[in-house]
Amino acid sequence: MVDLLRGGRDELLSTLTSAFRREAWITITATDVMAKLTAATVSEFNHAAGIAGILRRQEAARATATQMASEAFADLDSLIGKAKEVVAVISRYQAAQAGATAEEKQADSGDLSAALLNIGFISPVTKETAGTQYHQQLARQLADFLGAGNRGLLQRVGGMMTLPDIYAIFNRARGTQLISPEDLLTVSRMLSALGLGMRLRTFPSGVAVIQSDAYxxxxxxxxxxxxxxxxxxxxxxxxxxxxxxxxxxxxxxxxxxxxxxxxxxxxxxxxxxxxxxxxxxxx
The missing domain is CATH 1.10.10.10 (Winged helix-like DNA-binding domain superfamily/Winged helix DNA-binding domain)
Incomplete structure (x- = not known):
């Protein structure tokens, strides 16, 4: 018994408060603890295993893929919108060039080609748009891209470039409209016959290049x-x-x-x- 008249009130209050916090009247045995842990483990295992678990993982993967696709298409729509603006600017530039002299046109054309190359922009020829003339139009586009003049890309690298290098930079400029190595080899063989100022050359070692006629x-x-x-x-x-x-x-x-x-x-x-x-x- 506690004699509150002689003190001990604070000790009693502290003991009671501690007992309430610990819920000392509830008795938990080791068996109860193990039973709860086992039930939680079984529930988690059942959630992740079996057909139901496989279906849940597949559903989560589909949801993630759908979200990523939505974000990608949103970015693609934005990119297409910017590309249309660039095309409009180039069209206005070409209209302004109509009254320029031949020398001014050549100089500005070289600057424009260099700028477009740096940003990786090119209006690609495709099989859908060109039809049976695909390889011929692609050869002309490749010649325009490499440039047969003194300010062209080909001349800036010494007058010739290997086909693997051309394949890499040409496809980079085409964006998503990539061409195959076979298409590049086919159009390279057509350059000389079309009189485009360059031709395909193969060295005795087997190295294939596109070479300017001025080389x-x-x-x-x-x-x-x-x-x-x-x-x-x-x-x-x-x-x-x-x-x-x-x-x-x-x-x-x-x-x-x-x-x-x-x-x-x-x-x-x-x-x-x-x-x-x-x-x-x-x-």
Whole structure:
């Protein structure tokens, strides 16, 4: 018994409060705890396992896919709207160009082509729109894309470009209207016959390129000889100087060697090319 007259009130209040919080009158045994845990585990297992669980997972996957598709189409609609605005701007630009001189048209056309290439925009020729003339129209579009003039893409990379490189940048510009490697090879073979200022060329090694008609092997060979007189040439140095890929640099060196302009020196340090001085001693 607690004698409240002699103190102890605070201790009693604290004990009662603690008992109420713990619900000390409810007795929970270890068996009760294990039964609750087992029931929860079985319920969770039944929810995830069996046919019902498979159906729930499939339904969740479908819901996620539907949401992603809705968001993607919303973005696509926005992109199409922006593309229509760009087409309208280009149409107005072409109308303004109608009264320009030939030189102004050529210069501005090069600038416009470069800008469109940078943003990856091109109005693609498709089989649906071109029909039986698909490959012919695609060849003309490819020639326009590469540019046969001095300001064209092909001239800016030395007058030739490998088919894999062209395939990559041309499809990037076409967006979702991709062409197959077979289509690219077919139209590349048509370039010369259509008189588009470029042609398909295959090196003895099997490397296939599209080459500008203005490209001259002799001029490139003379340039390589001049470089070789300063320092021995390697494919990496030629690629850096001529701003071409390593594959094309190797082909340029092999072509100059076959023409008798360069001679090779294979050592443990690598393959180097020097000016061919043997002809002047053989005459």
């Amino acid at each position: 001259d092997d002799a001029a490139v060979g003379e340039q390589l000889v001049a470089l070789a007189k300063e320092n021995a040439l390697m494919a990496t140095s030629v690629a850096a100087v001529l701003h071409v890929s390593l594959v094309l640099a190797q082909e340029h060196l092999a072509t100059a060697e076959q023409a008798g302009l360069l001679c090779r020196d294979e050592t443990l340090e690598g393959l180097r090319f020097y000016p061919n001085l043997f002809p002047q001693y053989c005459t």
